[in-house]
Amino acid sequence: MQQQSLLDDDIETEAKEPTKPYLAIGVDYGTSNSAAALFDGESIRLVHLEANSDVMPSATYIDRDFKIQTGQNAIHHYIESNTGRTVELSAEILGEGRTTTGQTGDKGLPEEASTQLMYGQSFVDGGQQGRLFRGIKRLLGSTSTPRLMVFDRPFRLVALITPLLLRIRNTVLKQYPQSDTNGQSCDHACIGHPVNFEGSSRDKNRNALSLLSEAYGYAGFKTQSYYPEPIAAALSYLYENPQSEEQTLLAVDFGGGTLDLCIIQRVNKDFKVIATHGIGLGGDHIDQLLFRELLFPLLGKGERWTRTGEDMEIETYFPFEEYEDLLLNWAISYMLNQNKYTTPLMQRIGVGDEASEKFQRLYDLIKNNYSYLVSQSLKELKAELSQKKVALLDIPELDIELEVSRERFEEIIAPLLLKFSDSIGEVLNKSGMKASEIHLVIRTGGSSLIPAAKNILDAQFPDKVIEHDPFTSVAAGLAIAEYLNLGSLEIK
DSSP: OOOEESSGGGOOOGGGGGGSOSSEEEEEEOSSEEEEEEEOSSOEEEOOOBTTBSOEEOEEEEETTOOEEEHHHHHHHHHHHHTTOOOOEEEEEEEEEEEEEEEEOTTSSEEEEEEEEEEEEEEEETTOOEEEEEOGGGGTTOSSOSEEEETTEEEEHHHHHHHHHHHHHHHHHHHOSOOSTTOOOOOEEEEEEOSSOSSSOTTHHHHHHHHHHHHHHHTTOOEEEEEEHHHHHHHHHHHHSOOSSOEEEEEEEEOSSOEEEEEEEEETTEEEEEEEEEESOSHHHHHHHHIIIIIGGGGTTTOEEEEEOSSSEEEEEOOTHHHHHHHHOGGGGGGGOSHHHHHHHHHHHTTOSTTHHHHHHHHHHHHTTOHHHHHHHHHHHHHHHTTOSEEEEEEGGGTEEEEEEHHHHHHHTHHHHHHHHHHHHHHHHHHTOOGGGOOEEEEESGGGGSHHHHHHHHHHSTTOEEEOOTTTHHHHHHHHHHHTTOSBSSOO
């Protein structure tokens, strides 16, 4: 990347000046949360996306009438209408089929018998009042999830993202109706993106950004530029902390879905990007690991069961692995309400031993749709352990009360912490620099608040690490990038 300037006065070409917005907009659509910021060349203003917060959960809720809620309202509607209800599944109807009677009619054609419904392999939750979608950003780079079914209608990922972005744009319009010098609508934005989207496709970044750009367009952001999220986080810091000395910075953006890093070199009013690196590692991955290690044993994993065979009793481990993937994905865990899952559970509960209580918990979780509640409890535990040495995982609906120490938490996430540490080494290798040559490390993103992540950075860069606006730094940097025309105008 070429050397870029932090000050508007240093923009050289006159051709860009008329198109430069007076009030630039940066939108950070994140895996867990979203934020937006405005920049007028002097000060940064965060957009109040929620009643009491600048940060909005990246959540979309669609009810049976296909009415859509976003943000905190989406989560509220989902919890209110779905949590605790009994799930009842029925086979999905694919269409109608007709068979023949085996006889020939008057016109020489086979006589048709009665019409029969044809059922598919998937199941429909008839009592479900609405679907909640979170973490859609993690799916953008995958080619295997082009559409998600919502009450028999296929929704593209773009259709699930657009309402969130439309809400952001409408909020900007309401709070700052005259945002451009020409009185024009806020139809422009700088779009943030990770260094690498999740997914195995070779073109995952291009494909993901294309979908994201399409959603922004439908939301009314017609003029778009694109800027990497870790560089945006660094840019907001550089602008807020001007200095004349040469400085090399490492920005570590550890969010809900990805870990993104960049090394930037600042010389007076200019800066250049030395190296970037990014992997699929974030808060969602940590939550799933906590679910596996803390809750699976309390739900029956590792327990044995006995079944009667043709001529003998068979004792094996309970096939808990068949439940795991659906349990970890709360959005589709209702699919466990099929006889092939619930019948073995009822049989095992009927044994009446000490382990039966564990399987009763699993049965209650499935039948009462407690998956999202469990997911949120784990997030709260994680957040509490960032402040305390010991925290309580309390899920009264499942009769779970488990004390967890920070030490135990760090043992569980040790494999992910190793990936975190390795990524720091990777970006240093790409830059050809040593840790000692980094003058300052800025950490941002919700997962950067985890003490173990802080400790890794402090150990490698002693007395050089600072926290920088964990949830809003990227949005602020994107607004600055748009004002200074730093973003790319083409999807790469």
